[in-house]
Amino acid sequence: MSLFQCEICGCVENTATSSQGCTGGMERLFDWTGLEDLKGKKLCSVCAPRIYRDGTSTWFGRWHGEFKRTFLPKGKFKTNRQGNLEHIETGETDYRKYAI
Template sequence: MAERKGQHLCSACGPKWYADGTPTEYGTWHDQFERVFLPRGQFKTNREGNLEHIETGRTDFRAFAITPEQAK
C-alpha cells in the first residue's frame, strides 16, 4: 500500500507482504494490548503525539470507540 509507505503502523495495519512478495510478520493483530476501533478519518496525531478528535480536540479517544463491525 503506497499511501502507508514510511509510516509507523501497528501490527494489524502493517503490510502482509513486502513489495517483492516475501511475507512479513505484520498484517495480523498480536494481542499485546487492547484493540480500540475508531471512526475512520476523525482523528489525527496532535503535537504531543497523542490521538486527537479532529472536530472537538478531545484526546479521550476511547469515548469515540466503535465496534469492529462498524469499522468495516
C-alpha cells in the first residue's frame, strides 16, 4: 500500500482504496470507453472508471471515505520509495501543509 497523487484532481489517494490507482495489472479490469485520456494515469476513487470491462458497476465515482480527501497542488507530488508522498521540488514528505 502506498500513497499517490491523483493525476486528474490532485487529491491524495492510497493504492489500497483505488484498485492501485487503476494502473498496472488493474488497468485491464475497467471499461475505458470515453475515458481514454485517463487510461494509464493514477486515479483516485472519484476519478476512476465506474464500469468494469464485464459491464458491472465499480463502486468508483465517489470518495471511499476511508480517510479525508485532501487536495494538493496538481502534479507537485510523487510517491517515494517508502510509499509516501514527497513534494517534487522540496523533497518534503509532510504533504498536509500543502493542502489546498
